[in-house]
Amino acid sequence: MWIPIQINENSAEPLYHQIETQLRSLIVSGQIAEGTLLPSIREFAGSLSCSVITIRRVYQDLENEGLLRTKQGTGTFVAKVGAGERSEYRRVAVQEALETAVDVGISVQYGKQEILDLFLETLRKKYPNHEGESDPA
Template identity: 35%
Template structure:
């Protein structure tokens, strides 16, 4: 597993670590039972504070992605479809809220937002809109 962090990303480093590990788990790159690097080893590899990696692993445990076993390490938990779907829904909702806030600032009508979303869906599905 390769984790890359940036001080210039505008996202806290612990969050960058969490996001990359969650993505790897949800994509199936990290399967159930996989032992993650130790907190100290990851901190050393990334040249960051142990406190930062501890926060990332703690948050991942709270969210149900890993199990931190004292003295043994952090292991990837199995992801049932309900947990994966709930996580995806929360993430989508957050992005839609951000988009809505940006649209309100720019005074873009709700109808135009619906049109944008329909256009994006059509582009993803390969539908050119001609029905």
């Protein structure tokens, strides 16, 4: 099975974290369905041109989160992900992205109101046809 993981070798983010984050997102979003057999560690490492240790760590971390399960001699499968887990993952992903954006704003001496104004302007650009929704600005 081919898994659409994009690696940025120029990123400061560790390789295992890039792979783990993307694989988690694919599982939680339902793009990789429950019960899907994932590639073997060796096969996946080969397709991503990384070490088997990197993929082993990704699989172990996601198994510890309950997103994967390994059956000895059979392989690694996607576990069932409940609606609550999906919702929480989505919320956390957006919250982390917003926190990162605010940190960048602070690092370039943007004030609270400037960050808020820029955020609202960005929302309006991304959702141009949602004028009827409540708008805090």
